[in-house]
Amino acid sequence: MMVIEHDKLPTFGQTFSAAALQAVRMKAGKESEGTLPDTQARAKVTADRAVYADFAHLVGDSVATHLHPGYIHALGFPLTMSLLVRKDFPLPLLGMLHMTNRVTQTRGIEAGEEMEMIASIGNTRPHYAGTLLDSVVTVLVDGEEVLVDTAGYLVRGSELGGPRPERPEREEFTPGIPTAQWKLGADAGQRYAKVSGDANPIHLSSLTSRPFGFKKPIIHGMYSASRAYSATGVGSNGPRDWFVEFEAPIALPGKVQFATSREGNRVSYEGWREGRGDKPARRHFNGYVERG
Secondary structure (H helix, E strand, O other): OEEEEEOOOOOHHHHHHHHHHHHHHHOOOOOOOOOOOOEEEEEEEOOOHHHHHHHHHHOOOOOOOEOOHHHHHHHHHHHHHHHHOOOOOOOOOOOOEEEEEEEEEOOOOEOOOOEEEEEEEEEEEEEOOEEEEEEEEEEEEOOEEEEEEEEEEEEEOOOOOOOOOOOOOOOOOOOOOOOEEEEEOOOHHHHHHHHHOOOOHHHOOHHHHHHHOOOOOEOOHHHHHHHHHHHHOOOOOOOEEEEEEEOOOOEOOEEEEEEEEEEOOEEEEEEEEOOEOOEOOEEEEEEEEEEO
16 A cells, blocks of 8 residues: 655645646546555644634534534545545546545544544445545544545546446435525635635636536535534534435525434434426435434
8 A cells, every 4th residue: 555645735726736637638538447546645634723613604503612524524635636636546536526425423523633634545336327436534633533534426437336237217306394595695615615625616606617517606515514514403522423415516606495304313404406397396415414
């Protein structure tokens, strides 16, 4: 295994520029054969309290002693990016779709604690539209593993994961009664980019999203997931299992119907677009937070 030690986290500008060069190298439909490289990226990170406060306020949370797990995901994302744009990585970063995200933690992480983050990529498997893979960021505090963040990505058109299955029929979605409505402005993506560091052009404006196939910018999936986490009210301390599945992007500006439900230690949530005319309601995301 190759281990890459970073004295500081890569910037988004560095990794996105590398992703653009990667796309030029690969060209359409050309990818390396074989498996993903066995590589880790590591860095020691401490939260910026001012940026964290802005993050917490933006996703509807209070600034508590323990860090919101969505912010920890944002801190580790540059390490993941640094692996996805390496020359020995066989799949293109541009165009990858964030399909799922799961965070398991044994305890909350306090704002002043130094975190050692270890990123890796693996677990390729077939999907009807291409190849799925996982990016995993493991967080250690004082040598103890306290959090694991696993993001599932889809690379459309890739055969690296193996023979693709048939596309399953989409389950009919019947919306429940919303407990809240989110109103997202045209600048919502820019605001989240400022506090998360993820300035992907598809989230910023119509001008920057159109070259990537989006007539309007779309909000970051982890903004929706982090805001949903905040809305469950479970807090960020103690053992937690947090899962989200992304189903359809949210165009900006836009409205999202949102609902939570509680059963035992689990709070489930979902967000959807209202039906309009001949268009049925469409679910954007769903998931849960469960206390250990």
